[in-house]
Amino acid sequence: MSKCTIAALLLVAFGSAQAQNKPAPPPAWQQGRPASMADSKLAPHAGKNTETPASEIPIDKLKLPKGFKAEIWATGIPGGRAMARGDKGKIYVGTRIIGRVYEVTDHGDKRTARVLVDKLTQPAGVAFQDGSLYVMAIDKVLRYDGIEGNPNAQPVDLTKAFNLPPQQHHNWKYITFGPDKKLYVPFGGPCNICEPPPEYSQIRRYNPDGSGMEVIARGMRNSLGFDWHPKTGEFWFVDQGRDWMGDKGPQEELNRLSKHGQFFGFPYCHNNDIADPDFKKAKPCEGVTKPVALLGPHASALGTKFYSGDMFPAEYKNTLFVARKGSWNRTKKFGYDVVNVRVSADGKSAKVTPFLTGFLDAKEEKFWGRPAYLLQMPDGALLVSDEQLGAIYRISYSGGKKK
Amino acid sequence: MPARPYAGRRAALLAALLFSGAAAAQPTERCAPCHGPDGNSATPGIPSIAAQPKVFIENLLILVREGLRGSEAMKQVMKGMSDREIVALAAHYAKLPARAAAGKADPAMLERGRKAAARYRCGSCHLPDFRGREQIPRLAGQREEYLYDIMHSFRDAPPPGSDTLMSAALYGVSDADIRAMAHFLARR
Secondary structure, eight states, X not given: OOHHHHHHHHHHHHTOGGGGGSOOOOOTTTTTOOGGGTTOOOOOOOOOOSOOOGGGOOGGGOBOSTTEEEEEEEOOOTTOOOEEEOTTSOEEEEOSTTOOEEEEEEOSSOEEEEEEEOSOSOOOEEEEETTEEEEEOSSOEEEEETTTTOTTOOOXXXXXXXXXXXXXXXXXXXXXXXXXXXXXXXXXXXXXXXXXXXXXSEEEEEOTTSOSOEEEEEOOSOOOOEEXXXXXXXXXXXXXXXXXXXXXXXXXXXXXESSTTEEOOTTTEETTTEEOSSSOOSSTTTTOOOOSEEEEETOOEEEEEEOOOSSSOGGGTTOEEEEEOOOSSSSSOOOOEEEEEEOOTTSOSOEEEEEEBOSXXXXXXXXXXXXXXXEEOTTSOEEEEETTTTEEEEEEEOTTSOO | OOSSTTHHHHHHHHHHHHHHHHTOSSHHHHHHHHHOTTSOOOSTTOOOOTTOOHHHHHHHHHHHHTTSSSOHHHHHHHXXXXXXXXXXXXXXXXXXXXXXXXXXXXXXXXXXXXXXXXXXXXXXXXXXXXXXXXXXXXXXTOOHHHHHHHHHHHHHSOOTTOOSHHHHHHTTOOHHHHHHHHHHHTTO
């Protein structure tokens, strides 16, 4: 594995005619596979592009701490991932392969979904601010003004202003607006493990119109969840660890950005001082900002939200929830849950506790759902999207007072 | 030789067969004219769909219906088909046996294909007997010229809606190796 992999990947993007004369790099998800794992049959799990009716969702299998309840809130949104809530209560949901963005309307007793836009290349990023919906695909940025009131609103194409780089792998997005009203956008390393070109492995923020781009953090592999601490306003984010280093990790990280421009280690240094076996350099972990918490090996940490609502017991206030979609690059499946992280505002003494479980049957090594993203509702309930079954679940707390 | 020698012929064939397909009452009747009554295609350029993994068929057909993948003719066939119909079609064809109908093998090409498939680790995801699994298609017994076309397409012009994996897997693989792998896989 070398820098030529990156050059090679860039050549693919431009369809170079000379491509056939270059040695073949391994597929992005196989890069870094050691000889000992050459015959491994681990491969990413299949997604599901078809609708799953509520009657086929085993919601009763979900487990929560006492007093909490899970219910099916919306179905019929295949591939649904990140959710953004409009000012008037509509929920917008991004997807990857199926290329759609959904709009979910709450009618009180039930929810309906429609396809707002389709045929996009992995429009995973959705964000809402000042009456406008922002949609970010790998190669496109669209803004829908007044979409909640006008279902036929035509998008404004902002693609040029955002100047997105060409690589696709790990460049589907999670986007959200910060307290500064700027749009935060991750650009993952376009590989399992590589020395990325300069425009990747970073998190940027932009003005809503795409101007004023700043790189705020560097050295991440694939960061697809972040939020701001409710008390300090600091930016916290998860980052997914590399594959093909065995069942133990490196683990997913929870990181805290205490100063703009900090470097988080990819590809040389993982977790707490694990040097990368493929990309070596002297003192690989020098100058690297260490994670606040480790979130488990290959767990696919995605949705990341501080809880600021009043519905859950007071002990949950200002704690963090992280959805872990679940592993593929591991002989025993891991994750497939939502965890609660209690941690001090300066990132000390983090404690990770399972919160929502039951998607995985560890004995049978089978899963039925994959929790991906989280959204706190105005009443304090927590919505959890299930990318596998194209559904949204609502987690509420009544303390056992009422059902 | 053009990169995808059968592509034009396939489009013409599909267009010719489209009318009868779209008017059919049963979803399988839409498939049979091109893909064969039992899902084993006798038509050059048209893939066999028998014994393909159910999830693979489902996911691909949804992407075709969404207009992201497939020929124009296939997009027309899929227009308006519901998820439920697609799931039923996938279940139907996944259960039908594959009947390889490849012609006489060229021993040298077969051996080159066997070695190339091992070198590029096709069996890692497609499984060692190439029967596929879940979202990963069956390659064993697929039509040779179709395998050749689709591998070319992944290598040189990956279609929208495709995962990035197959393009990366075939990056830099020579035409001769693709031809040999198609020859070999069609005869598994």
